[in-house]
Amino acid sequence: MSLFSxxxxxxxxxxxxxxxxxxxxxxxxxxxxxxxxxxxxxSTCFAMLGGQIEPDMxxxxxxxxxxxxxxxxxxxAGIGRxxxxxxxxxxxxxxxxxxxxxxxxxxxxxxxxxxADAQVKAEAICLLDRVGLAALADHDAATLAYGDTKRLxxxxxLAATPRVLLLDEPTAGxxxxxxxxxxxxxxxLAQDGIAVIFTEHDMQAVFSFAHRILVMDRxxxxxxxxxxxxxxxxxxxxxxxxxx
Amino acid sequence: MLxxxxxxxxxxxxxASSLFLVASGLSVIFGVTRVxxxxxxSLCMLGAYLGWTVLTHLPRDxxxxxxxxxxxxxGTAMFGAWLEIVLLRRLYRAPALLQLLATFAVxxxxxxxxxxxxxxxxxxxxxxxxxxxxxxxxxERFPLYDLVLIAIGPLVLIALSLMVTRTRFGMxxxxxxxxxxxxxxxxxxxxxxxxxxxxxxxxLAGLGGALSLPENSANLGIDLRVITDxxxxxxxxxxxSIGGAYLAAVLVGxxxxxxxxxxxxxxxxxxxxxxxxxLALRPQGLLGKTGEAEETPRFHRLRAAGLWQKLAxxxxxxxxxxxxxxxxxxxxxxxxxxxxxxxxxxxxxxLLGPGGTISFGHAAWFGIGAYAAALxxxxxxVPLPLALILAVLAAGTMAFLxxxxxxxxxxxxxxMMTLAFAQIxxxxxxxxDDVTGGDDGILGLWPPPWMGGTWFFLLCIALSATGVLALxxxxxxxxxxxxxxxxxxxxxxxxxxxxxxxxxLAAFTLAGSAAGxxxxxxxxxKGSVFPSSLAIFRxxxxxxxxxxxxxxxxSGPILGAIAYTxxxxxxxxxxxxxxxxxxxxxxxxxxxRPQGLAR
Numbered sequence: 001m002s003l004f005s006x007x008x009x010x011x012x013x014x015x016x017x018x019x020x021x022x023x024x025x026x027x028x029x030x031x032x033x034x035x036x037x038x039x040x041x042x043s044t045c046f047a048m049l050g051g052q053i054e055p056d057m058x059x060x061x062x063x064x065x066x067x068x069x070x071x072x073x074x075x076x077a078g079i080g081r082x083x084x085x086x087x088x089x090x091x092x093x094x095x096x097x098x099x100x101x102x103x104x105x106x107x108x109x110x111x112x113x114x115x116a117d118a119q120v121k122a123e124a125i126c127l128l129d130r131v132g133l134a135a136l137a138d139h140d141a142a143t144l145a146y147g148d149t150k151r152l153x154x155x156x157x158l159a160a161t162p163r164v165l166l167l168d169e170p171t172a173g174x175x176x177x178x179x180x181x182x183x184x185x186x187x188x189l190a191q192d193g194i195a196v197i198f199t200e201h202d203m204q205a206v207f208s209f210a211h212r213i214l215v216m217d218r219x220x221x222x223x224x225x226x227x228x229x230x231x232x233x234x235x236x237x238x239x240x241x242x243x244x
Numbered sequence: 245m246l247x248x249x250x251x252x253x254x255x256x257x258x259x260a261s262s263l264f265l266v267a268s269g270l271s272v273i274f275g276v277t278r279v280x281x282x283x284x285x286s287l288c289m290l291g292a293y294l295g296w297t298v299l300t301h302l303p304r305d306x307x308x309x310x311x312x313x314x315x316x317x318x319g320t321a322m323f324g325a326w327l328e329i330v331l332l333r334r335l336y337r338a339p340a341l342l343q344l345l346a347t348f349a350v351x352x353x354x355x356x357x358x359x360x361x362x363x364x365x366x367x368x369x370x371x372x373x374x375x376x377x378x379x380x381x382x383x384e385r386f387p388l389y390d391l392v393l394i395a396i397g398p399l400v401l402i403a404l405s406l407m408v409t410r411t412r413f414g415m416x417x418x419x420x421x422x423x424x425x426x427x428x429x430x431x432x433x434x435x436x437x438x439x440x441x442x443x444x445x446x447x448l449a450g451l452g453g454a455l456s457l458p459e460n461s462a463n464l465g466i467d468l469r470v471i472t473d474x475x476x477x478x479x480x481x482x483x484x485s486i487g488g489a490y491l492a493a494v495l496v497g498x499x500x501x502x503x504x505x506x507x508x509x510x511x512x513x514x515x516x517x518x519x520x521x522x523l524a525l526r527p528q529g530l531l532g533k534t535g536e537a538e539e540t541p542r543f544h545r546l547r548a549a550g551l552w553q554k555l556a557x558x559x560x561x562x563x564x565x566x567x568x569x570x571x572x573x574x575x576x577x578x579x580x581x582x583x584x585x586x587x588x589x590x591x592x593x594x595l596l597g598p599g600g601t602i603s604f605g606h607a608a609w610f611g612i613g614a615y616a617a618a619l620x621x622x623x624x625x626v627p628l629p630l631a632l633i634l635a636v637l638a639a640g641t642m643a644f645l646x647x648x649x650x651x652x653x654x655x656x657x658x659x660m661m662t663l664a665f666a667q668i669x670x671x672x673x674x675x676x677d678d679v680t681g682g683d684d685g686i687l688g689l690w691p692p693p694w695m696g697g698t699w700f701f702l703l704c705i706a707l708s709a710t711g712v713l714a715l716x717x718x719x720x721x722x723x724x725x726x727x728x729x730x731x732x733x734x735x736x737x738x739x740x741x742x743x744x745x746x747x748x749l750a751a752f753t754l755a756g757s758a759a760g761x762x763x764x765x766x767x768x769x770k771g772s773v774f775p776s777s778l779a780i781f782r783x784x785x786x787x788x789x790x791x792x793x794x795x796x797x798x799s800g801p802i803l804g805a806i807a808y809t810x811x812x813x814x815x816x817x818x819x820x821x822x823x824x825x826x827x828x829x830x831x832x833x834x835x836x837r838p839q840g841l842a843r
Contacts, residue, residue: 052735052739071739072738072741072742074739075738075740075741076741087732087735088733089733089737090543090732090733091543091728091732092545092546092725092728092732100725100726100729100742101729101740103725104726104729104737104740104742105740105741109742112717112718113721141545156736157740160740160741
């Protein structure tokens with residue numbers, strides 16, 4: 001039994017089948033890349049994996065148990081995710097963003113106490129340090145550069161100590177040097193035992209970091225394999241890599 | 245019995261027609277401009293008064309009646325176009341809350357202007373013979389004019405649908421409703437389009453107003469009555485959907501007239517239950533689409549008060565206590581009013597600020613608290629502390645129940661529905677004479693002798709200050725942070741396990757309870773309760789206080805409340821034209837700072 005798996009997910013919007021029977025699974029410590037041309041259905045797939053969209057058919061399981069109840073219950077079950085266009089809590093400082101996520105994850109929201117409790121603050125700094133933002137803890141989250149916003153979102157996601165991490169284009173909008181650092185950070189998270197599924201347009205990032213690659217096209221999975229296998233697959237080259 | 249039911253249903257259909265005319269205008273204007281026109285009922289009222297003036301100068305035959313009604317509608321349309329040019333086009337970029345408040349200010353000014361021109365008395369229309377004739381239906385006599393009204397609704401619906409689907413103007417309307425930015429990028433000059441849309445919407449409202457003349461006189465109560473019904477119809481039907489507006493108008497109209505037959509005292513409650521049912525099943529309304537998300541206004545970083553601010557707050561409190569203890573009864577009553585206002589404003593701020601939800605009917609909770617305390621004292625004869633607790637519980641429970649239904653609605657719809665609920669609560673307070681004393685209110689609510697004068701003053705200040713500080717503590721607690729997280733980035737918050745809807749419902753309940761406490765304190769401070777404690781003006785008081793002080797900070801609304809109570813209540817209320825003055829002041833403030841008054 002896999003840690004996290006999807007079983008023949010279907011989803012259509014107004015008669016157009018965005019995802020038509022996608023199954024996948026991921027193990028602790030594994031980095032699984034989901035790639036495909038624009039409109040392949042990656043984002044819809046991700047939204048079903050994260051609980052944002054309910055599939056028309058099929059289900060998502062954690063340790064063999066089906067997940068239900070939308071994004072909030074998915075989050076509490078241990079599924080963390082980032083969004084393609086990162087959003088953070090704009091009326092808070094960088095540190096408060098992470099503190100809020102920590103308090104939510106520890107189910108402390110209904111306790112009457114200060115949100116700026118010393119212990120929570122220390123935990124937040126620890127997480128920010130991990131993504132390299134500790135120095136900016138007191139800055140307004142709204143004024144961060146885009147790459148830093150992505151990192152802050154990762155820290156927010158990690159605050160929930162997720163067992164599965166869904167990252168939608170973790171390096172989008174970053175400079176080349178930042179990309180490598182960001183992917184190395186993700187790889188270190190996987191080494192700690194988190195199962196990572198990510199989408200990415202940057203093929204260099206995909207082929208140097210993914211353990212396994214799924215290729216989607218027009219709503220279905222058309223190939224699966226190690227980076228070497230995918231790179232050698234003529235169908236994939238034709239549909240996807242040939243156009244690069 | 246069956247015949248009576250059928251006749252009553254037909255009467256409902258005829259009132260549905262006028263309701264539809266007004267609501268469709270509101271819906272069209274909202275669809276294109278994204279402005280909820282609070283003054284839409286005033287346009288209807290203007291149509292009625294214009295119609296009265298024209299029709300009293302015309303012969304009393306059907307053709308002249310039709311001509312007169314059309315002239316009134318055209319006049320209202322022109323006024324609507326003028327309103328767009330001088331005011332509304334400056335507001336399109338403003339936050340929804342300010343748009344609502346600005347158009348409410350128009351309502352205030354128009355109320356005084358119309359009263360100034362036509363006088364305060366109701367103006368009934370002298371009816372020609374054809375307006376007094378009846379048609380036999382199922383052995384009963386049914387007014388001919390009601391049949392005419394029944395026909396007009398579907399006719400206008402068809403005309404509007406043809407215009408929307410078949411004409412170039414209609415195509416532009418649809419395009420603008422779908423995506424304004426794209427339409428502008430394609431080179432369509434939106435100014436003319438928006439002016440035309442306002443004229444169309446206003447014309448429909450004017451038509452509705454003039455057509456209602458034979459049954460109701462032209463009177464000064466039309467604006468608020470009509471806008472409440474129109475809000476319900478538009479939200480239940482689906483924002484921006486004309487067909488939905490007709491469907492909802494029929495539902496509400498028939499429900500209201502059958503309700504009078506079945507439950508004479510509670511036809512209003514029936515309408516609200518219907519509304520709750522529809523919105524629970526379909527938050528987007530009967531024929532509404534789950535459209536684009538509304539833009540939420542940008543909030544600045546919220547910082548806890550520094551040492552100096554805390555000291556200043558303490559100094560204000562000490563000064564208030566000193567003035568109250570050394571001064572006389574008048575000073576104490578003014579200070580009590582300010583303290584109550586501060587608590588009331590702070591409770592609304594929890595929703596407007598951290599909650600990110602617009603409530604336009606916050607007076608409901610204030611009033612429910614005030615009446616609960618009053619009834620607890622007079623009917624149940626409980627001592628003052630128990631009456632206060634009763635008030636908090638009553639307002640909190642009602643807020644929870646109403647919130648349960650409404651909290652899923654998006655920004656503007658929530659604003660419209662909270663207003664509708666407050667208006668219904670107000671109507672219940674004015675009509676339920678046996679319990680609430682109707683317009684006469686409940687008198688003689690002075691605190692008992694052992695609690696009177698200075699002691700009550702101290703209690704009032706202490707409880708208001710405690711309430712405000714408790715609300716502040718909530719804002720800076722984990723709950724408050726998560727509430728803001730849900731407002732700032734809803735998807736991100738949900739993915740972090742924050743159930744924003746549940747938090748908002750809790751905030752709604754808490755704000756309602758705090759407002760209820762404010763209402764109860766106010767009723768003991770004044771010794772009486774009147775339906776005005778639930779009226780729309782009370783809600784607008786709170787909104788003005790919060791906006792005056794600034795929604796972006798915790799201390800802003802409190803300062804706003806003190807300033808508003810001190811300045812506006814004493815200066816404006818002394819004038820006969822306080823509505824117009826208040827309206828013009830609000831407009832000036834909003835036009836001066838269209839992005840919000842804070843910072």
